[in-house]
Amino acid sequence: MARGTSRLQLACVAVAVALGLTACGSGGIKDNPSGASGGKDCGDLRIAVNPWTGYVSNAHVIGYVAKTKLGCNVTYPDVKEEVGWAGMASGSIDTIVENWGHPDLVKKYIDEQKSVEDAGPTGGKGIIGWYVPPWMAEKYPDITDWKSLNKYASLFKTSESGDKGQLLDGDPSYVTNDEALVKNLKLNYKVVVGGSEASLIQSFKSAEKNKTPLLAYFYEPQWFFSEMKLVHVNLPKYTDGCDADPAKVNCDYPEYNLNKLIAKKFADSGSPAVDLIKKFSWTNDDQNIVSTYIAKDGMSPDDAAKKWVDANPDKVKAWLG
Amino acid sequence: MTATQSGAVEKTTSEGTPALHVEGLWKIFGPKGDKIINTPDAQLSRKDLQAKTGHVVGIRDVGFDVAPGEVFVVMGLSGSGKSTLVRLLTRLIEPTAGTVELYGEDITAMSDSALLDTRRKKVSMVFQHFGLLPHRKVVDNVAFGLEVRGEKKGERRNRAQEMVDLVGLSGYENNYPDQLSGGMQQRVGLARALAANPDVMMFDEPFSALDPLIRRDMQNEVIRLHEEVGKTMVFITHDLAEALKLGDRILIMRDGEIVQIGTPDEVVGAPADEYVRDFTSDVPKSHVLTLKWVMRAPDGDPGDGPVLQSNQIVRDAARIVLDHDGPCRVADGDKLVGVVDDMDILRVVVAEDEG
Amino acid sequence: MSTATAPPPAPPDRTASASKEEQPYVELGKKRHTGAKLAGIGIFWLVMWLVFHNQMTRALGLQDTTPFHEWLNGIRDWVQLHGPDNWFFGGVLGFIGDFFNAVFEFLQKLVSIPAFPRPVPEIGWLGVVALATWVGWAVAGLRSTILVVVTMLLFGVFGLWQDSIDLLLVTIIAVVFCFVVGLPTGILMARSRATSAVVTPVLDIMQTMPPFAYLAPVALGFGIGPTTAIVLTCIYALPPMIRITEHGIRGVPDTTIEAARSLGLTRGQMLRQVQLPMARRTIVVGINQSMMAALSMATIAALVNGPGLGKDVNAALQIQNIGAASVAGILIVLTAIMLDRTTTAASERSESMGRSGVASVSGPGVMLAGVVLERLPRWATEEAGKGVRQPRLTSAGRWLVRGLWLIPTLVLVYFSRQQLILAQFPTRDDWPFLKYIDGKTVTKLVNDFSNWFIDKVDTFTLALKNDLTNWLINPLQNLLAESPWWTMALVLLAFAYVLGGWRPVVTTLVCEAIIFGTGLWNDTMITLTMTIFATVLVMLTAVVLGVAMGRNRRADTAIRPILDAFQTIPPFVYLIPALALFGASRFTAIIAAVAYAVPIATKLVADGIRGVSPTTVEAARANGSTKWQMITKVQLPMSRNALVLATNQGLLYVLSMVVIGGLVGGGSLGYIVVSGFSQDQLFGKGLAAGIAITALGVMLDRIARYAAERYGR
């Protein structure tokens, strides 16, 4: 009985302490001020996030600005590129902030369905290509020319490629002509799929460390270049239309002028964020800085964005002007 | 072979409606049981029918009457169809053919709702594995049948408590079944069956799962209850001793058929066939047989020994007969029907020791 | 003495009177020559391979498509264009979608995201923790409550409060839906053989189908976002709920049902008063299984923008941040353990529901029990029967006590609405001590450790991968994938026939036709190779571990919690270390699959070994069996049933993981599914790959099942 009573007291004390604590907590909760820009309410902004770090940088910098300067309620649905396009058409996504070409999708959604609009370039230049780790370029200087690839094919043999050389590819959603290239350039290689940006980076890291050969699909802008100077393998020069028929491609990837996309519905909504997205523009280097914060320094995308935005008030101002 | 085998009804109670009247009852297990019954296949033996059609004869052409207040025991080896039979009586298993009447009401022709009502009010059962609900307290288990038929909480609680007291479980009403021993659980089963105040109680090997000593207690309990409440009982067992102890009459089954119906002394004294004889060979005959079965015809002078009644059990009469020099007289009421001497008694007792 | 020979006495007619019991038929054993037949098939296969090597393999390039794939693309285009106006896509699916969306958003605003214009949700973290604590205590008791508190605090400490709560919300909505749909379905199936016969094959397919297979169609129907995540989760989590409910209702002993019938119960009364109460514990187990299944979908659902922790795992995998992936992974696992333990405790309690007041007012209630019990109103307590000393609470009384405890809970909820620090989980900026344990710290810790570790072992692990791949996987794959398609088709049919008789042959034939039709024969064979290889590894491991566990209580106590933990880890998390150690390859996918399937297979084997009757073991020991003989001659053969079942389950688990392994170099079908999901023109191909995976799963499952029926006795 006595035992029970003391426990009861204990419980009372615990509750009292809890209540006391809450009372000393920091201040009360006030409603959000809405629409800092003074104009219309921003409301929701749903920025698709595609699976590479550079993209994440674009998305969160725009998102951070929209949230803090325009009072938008920003969300970041993680979707692959094509799903993002479809999402803009169906109304579940408002914008894609780094688009790599996709002529087929442009035709379908922008030209035919007219459910998506081009929101102008990001300022970034996109390069896709085949890369080798630095030590290989040093040891085999001529490897940067595609013509000597067959000579070195046996170096790149792995358990996955059998008796051919291995060409490592990335995320299934990435734009790639690699299989057609291998075939049309008569290379003795087999395309092996790595799975993601992460696995490509991991592969390069371990190839450089262990001095093992590696030939892989990769792309710029890319924060990883600040950590390791991968060397581009030159394929036959890109000429207009040489990639018109996907099955007959025999030339390097074009240089992409990366652009932003915006859902028609959202563009017509009059949200102040529409202007922000259209005006947003920066360089590969800017993006790489933010990406490095995220991927290398392990910052959360929002913190990384904040850091960059705080350091570059002029650029941000131009987007809002 | 006896006359009772072909489903002919043996009327033992002359006046009034029997508590239970069964006639031409069949059960053939399997999807097409009702088709087979009208074909010659129905006459095949159980084994042959199974081999030929995959159907099993559970009960073949069974008929009997049970008088009100009687304890009617059905016995046979496992697989002989006892459980099937007792379930047919309340249509827990649908009969393939035949009729069952309960106090003149035809169970087999009843509508579903009438059948529910019969099960709720007129017949109740006690099962070998108790069939208690583990999530209900003892008293709620006992009251379950009453609850099902919609009685008010207060009333059914009172009635249930009475029953709990009646079966000697006072104090355990708030326990859960798994906190009780097997014997106690079966008492709960008994109380549940009694609670509905039914006209007929049916027991399907209720004590087979219990230890021998407990079993004896429970048998005595049934005898006591029968004396107190006087219900008609149909009692299934595979244990002849139990059958002899409890039964006013015994029905012996084999392969779904009736082999013999009779009082305990008839079954032991005049087994219908080898099967029954085999069964009864171990029974202490002096405990079962009445003088009727050991006496000789009173040829000549019956003498002047003490008069014993012909339905007296041999064991009970033995003392008197052995103490008396010369034969004793056996009478049925006032009428002299035979004589019995030491040798007649000893033959029964000694045969037993040898057996 | 007479010289005349007397006729010998007739032998007693044994058949008639040997025994009164019926004698069973004599079973005549048939020799099956399985080994010889298998060898025959093998020889045929090898010869065909030698002759037709690399011809007619039906290989299809990564970006190549077939008319069937184009046709599926056409359907997709149609749905995208006309879906919104269509009665089915826009109407039915649209309605379901809107409904789930609305429910989800409502709950999110309540507890996880800012409820505009408030900068925070309606109920802050403290309120949510308090409510969860109260629920945990009310249904499951003190120990689970502690687990709930710790887990939920970690949500916040690791800085993933919102995603963790979102995951809980998705799981809860999905499980509630599964319960609402699954319970009646299960009951119907238990009561009607016809319903059971119709629904069971549907459940079979739902369970054999790896989630990857229905990712794309569901996303097509519901768009991307929470709804799709919930629907995906429901598809995956519904079958266990239905199955276990059916099992529970059927599991009510016939004797009890019969006794109840004899009392004149109607069907409704039987259900409500007998079957449901008695199946209650099993049904709670169903909820538990359903929850675990739902959680394991978290990461897969994140591929279609499902909310919750899955997103964080995927994002971290993307940047190869093992630490960050682990933090989110740990939280998923903790969530799983929390829900698992809570529901398990709830089910155990529900069995003894209201048995003893001591159990049900345990924990904080104990404080009340001593003092207050006597003071509670009369209707709240009662004598607890003979042999149980304390008075106990009636069910009304239990709710009274729970109600009392709700008051402080609601007070905390109130405060969490008022104070920012109680609404938004504090970070290290608010509470500096958090910097020792928060998400960033743990992420760094894990990363440092894994970098150090991988650095030490990766030369070795890569060499291991290369050797095993070159010497075992590649030859097997060559045999399967470089034989002509018709050879493989025949070989599989022959295997099916030899192992399981003609019934699986029919299924195999149908499945082969489907796979052929999808145009992905060659990729299916590659997936099959990995599946077979991984399954063999799984069974080897499972037998070793399972025998140890089955024979030795201590080994069991040591290993079982690890297996439990492994089983609650969502599949993607397995990819993290595997990828780090073995690089992007088929072997990585295989290792992840093995890790994923070993727990279930091991448990089944262990249970099988333990199930061997102790009398038999004792008899064998009395005969002087050595330990080894005991295992190989008694315990393993006698648990053959369990072994077969373990193989079957292992196979299905492996298959679903091998497919996910497509993301880390596994290639073949899994990769095609994902690429179909990522590239416009590959949509149809991805969908076809999903179909092929399902067909492969059904085929393997059927062969294994019928083989089990034949050899498992």
Ligand SMILES: Nc1ncnc2c1ncn2[C@@H]1O[C@H](COP(=O)(O)OP(=O)(O)O)[C@@H](O)[C@H]1O
């Ligand atoms: N549902 C059923 N389906 C098929 N055969 C049954 C069924 N129930 C009982 N039987 C068969 O009927 C015979 C009688 O069974 P039962 O009445 O249980 O015998 P008892 O109770 O005397 O042991 C047995 O051979 C049994 O196999």
Ligand SMILES: [Mg+2]
């Ligand atoms: Mg029986």
